[in-house]
Amino acid sequence: MDRKHHIDILDKEIIELLVLNARESYLEIAKKLKISNSLVHQRIRKMKDVGLIKGSYLELDPKILGYHTFAYTGISLKEGRFTKSVANSLKKIKEVVEYNFVTGKYAIFVKLYAKNNEHLQKVLYEQIHYIEGVSSTDTFIAFESFSRHVSIPPYSIH
Numbered sequence: 001m002d003r004k005h006h007i008d009i010l011d012k013e014i015i016e017l018l019v020l021n022a023r024e025s026y027l028e029i030a031k032k033l034k035i036s037n038s039l040v041h042q043r044i045r046k047m048k049d050v051g052l053i054k055g056s057y058l059e060l061d062p063k064i065l066g067y068h069t070f071a072y073t074g075i076s077l078k079e080g081r082f083t084k085s086v087a088n089s090l091k092k093i094k095e096v097v098e099y100n101f102v103t104g105k106y107a108i109f110v111k112l113y114a115k116n117n118e119h120l121q122k123v124l125y126e127q128i129h130y131i132e133g134v135s136s137t138d139t140f141i142a143f144e145s146f147s148r149h150v151s152i153p154p155y156s157i158h
Contacts, residue, residue, distance in 0.1 A: 007052070010033070010035070010039075010043060011043060011047060013033055014029060014033070014040065014043055014044065014047075015047075015053075017029050017032060017033075018044075018053070018056075022056035022057065023056065026040040026041055026044070027040075062113045066115050067095075067113035067114060067115055068114075068115060068116055069113065069114040069115065069116055069117055069119065069120050069141060070111075070112075070113055070141070070142045070145060071111075071112055071113075071114070071120060071139050071140060071141045071142060072109060072110065072111055072112075072139070072140045072142065073109070073110045073112060073124065073128070073137050073138065073139045073140070074102075074105060074106030074108075074109050074137065074138045074139075074140075075106055075107060075108040075109070075110065075128065075134055075136075075137050076105065076106055076107060076134075076135040076136045076137070076138075077107045077108070077133050077134065077135055078133050078134070078135045079133065080107065081133075082132065082133025082134075083101065083107055083108070083133075085131075085132065085133060086107075086108060086131050086132075086133045086134060087099060087101075087108065089131040089132075090108070090110060090128070090131070093112075093123065093127050093128065095112045095113055095114055095119075095123045096110050096111070096112045096123075097111050097112060097113060098110065098111040099111075105138075106138070110128075117141075120139070120141075124137060124139060
């Protein structure tokens with residue numbers, strides 16, 4: 001099996017069950033699909049080997065942890081040469097949970113959580129704006145977030 005493994009119907013069914021519940025036991029998946037437990041193990045192992053499945057993740061509710069403000073921030077840089085160093089600095093800010101290099105008005109787009117608006121302001125003005133190379137930021141506060149819990153478009157596995 002190579003990195004360009006073709007996903008068949010059984011792989012798709014396994015993936016769909018794992019997307020719904022990444023902690024589903026292989027035995028339960030086997031029962032639902034009416035196949036052997038060892039076949040589920042084999043298929044998941046192969047999908048991991050080719051890099052299709054990269055892991056399973058724990059999802060926490062940030063609000064229960066006290067983080068009630070969720071925002072996206074577009075970061076403009078003074079020069080493109082600062083991209084990597086700014087990204088390395090962003091990794092050190094615990095409120096930043098994701099960053100992406102993007103095209104368009106911004107060089108980097110980050111997702112972050114803060115306890116409230118005042119905390120968000122401190123993160124922006126006392127941490128992100130102090131990073132060498134950051135020119136400016138635009139922040140968009142999200143009222144609510146929805147996720148399909150899969151990092152590929154749904155049409156690509158059907």
